[in-house]
Amino acid sequence: MKQKIRIYHLYPDAMNLYGDLGNIITLVKRCQWRDILAEVINVHIDDKTDFSDADLVFLGGGQDRGQRTIAQDLSNRKEVIKKEIDKGMVALTICGGFQLFGQYFQTAEGDRIPGIEIFDAYTLAGKKRLIGNVIVDIAHTSTEWQTELNFPTFESAHTTLVGFENHSGQTILGPKCKPLGYVIRGFGNKGDGGYEGGVYKNAFGTYLHGSLLPKNPWLADHLILMALFRRYGSVQKLQALDDTIEINAHNAATIRSKTAKTVSI
Amino acid sequence: MRKFLAVLVARIVRKTSRATGQGSGSTLPGLLAEKIDPNIISKLARKFPKGIVLITGTNGKTTTAKMLAAILNKAGHKVVYNFAGSNLSRGISSLLTEHANFWGTKIKGQMGIFEVDEATLPEIAAKIPPRYILVTNLFRDQLDRYGELDKTAAIIGSALQASPNAQILLNADDPLVASLVKYNKNVKYFGIEDKISTKSKRAIDSKDCLKCGHELKYSPRYFGHLGIYKCSKCNFVRPKPQYFLSDLKLEIGSSEACFNRKDEKQKISVQIPGLYNIYNALAAASIASEVDIPINQISYALNNVSAAFGRMEKIPVGNKNIFILLVKNPTGFTQGIETLSYDRKLKNLLMILNDNFADGTDISWIWDVEAEIIKDIIGSVIVSGIRAEDLLLRLKYAEFNLNKITLEKDLAKALDRGLGNIKDGETLYILPTYTAMLEIRRLLKNRGLVKGLME
Numbered sequence: 213m214k215q216k217i218r219i220y221h222l223y224p225d226a227m228n229l230y231g232d233l234g235n236i237i238t239l240v241k242r243c244q245w246r247d248i249l250a251e252v253i254n255v256h257i258d259d260k261t262d263f264s265d266a267d268l269v270f271l272g273g274g275q276d277r278g279q280r281t282i283a284q285d286l287s288n289r290k291e292v293i294k295k296e297i298d299k300g301m302v303a304l305t306i307c308g309g310f311q312l313f314g315q316y317f318q319t320a321e322g323d324r325i326p327g328i329e330i331f332d333a334y335t336l337a338g339k340k341r342l343i344g345n346v347i348v349d350i351a352h353t354s355t356e357w358q359t360e361l362n363f364p365t366f367e368s369a370h371t372t373l374v375g376f377e378n379h380s381g382q383t384i385l386g387p388k389c390k391p392l393g394y395v396i397r398g399f400g401n402k403g404d405g406g407y408e409g410g411v412y413k414n415a416f417g418t419y420l421h422g423s424l425l426p427k428n429p430w431l432a433d434h435l436i437l438m439a440l441f442r443r444y445g446s447v448q449k450l451q452a453l454d455d456t457i458e459i460n461a462h463n464a465a466t467i468r469s470k471t472a473k474t475v476s477i
Numbered sequence: 478m479r480k481f482l483a484v485l486v487a488r489i490v491r492k493t494s495r496a497t498g499q500g501s502g503s504t505l506p507g508l509l510a511e512k513i514d515p516n517i518i519s520k521l522a523r524k525f526p527k528g529i530v531l532i533t534g535t536n537g538k539t540t541t542a543k544m545l546a547a548i549l550n551k552a553g554h555k556v557v558y559n560f561a562g563s564n565l566s567r568g569i570s571s572l573l574t575e576h577a578n579f580w581g582t583k584i585k586g587q588m589g590i591f592e593v594d595e596a597t598l599p600e601i602a603a604k605i606p607p608r609y610i611l612v613t614n615l616f617r618d619q620l621d622r623y624g625e626l627d628k629t630a631a632i633i634g635s636a637l638q639a640s641p642n643a644q645i646l647l648n649a650d651d652p653l654v655a656s657l658v659k660y661n662k663n664v665k666y667f668g669i670e671d672k673i674s675t676k677s678k679r680a681i682d683s684k685d686c687l688k689c690g691h692e693l694k695y696s697p698r699y700f701g702h703l704g705i706y707k708c709s710k711c712n713f714v715r716p717k718p719q720y721f722l723s724d725l726k727l728e729i730g731s732s733e734a735c736f737n738r739k740d741e742k743q744k745i746s747v748q749i750p751g752l753y754n755i756y757n758a759l760a761a762a763s764i765a766s767e768v769d770i771p772i773n774q775i776s777y778a779l780n781n782v783s784a785a786f787g788r789m790e791k792i793p794v795g796n797k798n799i800f801i802l803l804v805k806n807p808t809g810f811t812q813g814i815e816t817l818s819y820d821r822k823l824k825n826l827l828m829i830l831n832d833n834f835a836d837g838t839d840i841s842w843i844w845d846v847e848a849e850i851i852k853d854i855i856g857s858v859i860v861s862g863i864r865a866e867d868l869l870l871r872l873k874y875a876e877f878n879l880n881k882i883t884l885e886k887d888l889a890k891a892l893d894r895g896l897g898n899i900k901d902g903e904t905l906y907i908l909p910t911y912t913a914m915l916e917i918r919r920l921l922k923n924r925g926l927v928k929g930l931m932e
Binding site: 278422426427460463 | 617625626627684685687690691692832838839840841842843844845863864865866867869870871873874876879
């Protein structure tokens with residue numbers, strides 16, 4: 213029988229700011245090329261949605277208006293999403309999505325916009341916008357992502373992520389949230405070049421656009437594997453794909469991030 | 478007295494800088510003129526009998542300005558208009574001092590037409606003040622530079638609010654642009670009323686209602702988030718335009734439509750293809766109507782306008798053709814591709830992606846381009862530019878036939894290869910980002926195929 217995963221794309225209209233759709237395209241194609249069916253279900257405000265049947269949820273970044281619009285609807289779904297994440301549902305959240313999956317966002321005026329508390333993390337409005345190419349080292353952090361499987365989900369050679377950040381919020385992690393990785397080049401969560409993103413169980417948060425997954429296929433495959441594991445309870449290694457073009461783009465972005473300027477305005 | 482001195486100094490500097498070949502004299506004279514008389518722009522701007530129009534928005538500023546200038550020229554009105562690249566304050570003061578008479582008491586032109594970047598609109602509008610402000614559309618463009626689209630709209634809004642005496646012309650089909658009426662009620666709208674709809678599946682930029690956040694329903698959607706929309710929940714709805722196009726006929730080389738105003742209608746045809754250029758023609762015709770240009774003169778002039786620099790520009794190379802189509806953002810790129818697929822002949826492409834400051838340093842937007850639209854009519858593709866590898870990756874995930882794609886980072890070689898891919902009589906379609914277009918232009922100039930780097 214053909215295997216499948218079910219992807220819930222949360223608020224694809226309000227929350228698709230910087231090519232976030234590229235992440236969905238990548239998940240779908242990399243499944244298709246392996247004869248795995250990837251169903252994508254778009255979730256809008258007020259939609260009735262059963263998260264117990266979702267293997268992977270994706271939430272991109274939005275403009276302030278988009279984020280304000282969906283914040284209430286998302287908080288209505290807080291308990292169900294939390295419950296499923298604790299049961300192994302995979303999540304990828306980018307930028308504004310990452311912030312909303314944290315505890316709260318504190319505006320410059322001191323108001324707190326509540327998040328859904330998946331990540332033990334909070335975000336403070338920053339004065340500067342942090343913009344530029346990023347390289348993140350995941351060599352150490354990623355060893356903790358695959359404890360349930362008896363094989364590594366990606367090769368040790370693939371231990372960086374590349375992308376592009378553009379945020380003013382500064383996200384501080386608490387003890388129950390591990391960073392996604394450590395910044396080699398770029399600003400990262402707090403703008404200090406320290407750590408980047410956040411991980412709780414199979415939920416990932418990051419500021420990396422680019423789009424993130426096309427140039428980091430090992431992370432895409434890790435998410436697909438964990439989604440299959442969530443659905444079937446056991447999983448085989450994924451069939452290898454020819455990733456020459458992906459790796460070339462990853463390497464070119466790495467080189468570019470060393471020559472292109474980053475700005476904070 | 479100050480005004481006289483400002484005009485005089487600007488004139489001397491312009492002559493010197495042109496004579497010595499130090500520069501084109503397009504900004505320094507204005508810079509100095511403004512230093513001597515900070516009010517020089519408003520003093521000279523007042524001299525235009527038909528006033529000044531400011532054109533802003535993401536796409537179409539240059540082409541709209543060019544079309545409007547052509548219409549007014551054909552109708553016998555001399556105009557002063559700025560070229561791309563000099564749309565900052567000092568560029569405008571340079572231009573005004575250049576066209577002023579010796580004493581600065583008169584200006585040699587009936588109307589001033591200025592394209593203005595969204596971000597500089599408040600500053601320019603405060604200095605001028607304009608008789609008309611036209612907003613073409615708002616798409617995501619170089620987001621890393623201007624922040625977010627809503628903020629851009631708010632910046633434009635502040636300029637509209639500060640110009641109570643200006644006649645505002647807004648694109649009714651763009652919900653974000655149409656909603657700018659909240660800043661200034663003195664608005665007329667332009668739009669398209671036709672049944673044509675896009676092959677593209679996504680309205681990526683502004684699909685949620687600005688009032689209540691629910692989904693906007695389109696019937697039909699023309700491209701991007703442009704179309705006849707209404708909110709699925711509240712009373713937000715596309716306003717009825719005073720100026721509109723109907724009976725559209727779009728082909729790969731040209732477009733036709735019927736321009737409607739008050740009790741008149743007239744067929745127009747535009748030799749620059751693409752739905753967005755028909756929008757530009759509509760915008761130009763709307764302002765021309767505001768200054769009482771007869772409808773048949775509008776039609777006649779529009780038929781003879783050629784493409785602005787790099788915007789669907791056609792250049793012969795021996796017995797072959799090059800067609801340059803500047804791509805700046807996902808909607809423009811998708812629309813360009815859609816225009817190329819109006820006929821089903823195989824197309825040979827050279828796509829160039831740079832990530833310099835003027836292109837936007839974040840290239841994530843290529844993942845919002847619906848490259849899939851053209852994948853079945855591809856003869857060959859060359860990808861080039863600083864981020865050629867990313868472009869290739871995008872095409873792989875759009876399921877292009879990889880055997881038809883070549884990656885060539887060196888642009889001169891890429892151009893040669895592209896021309897080598899086509900036979901006599903065929904066309905190489907070049908889709909460059911902004912700085913890549915300048916590079917292509919330089920290559921063509923060095924080969925004697927185009928005259929100047931700018932128009």
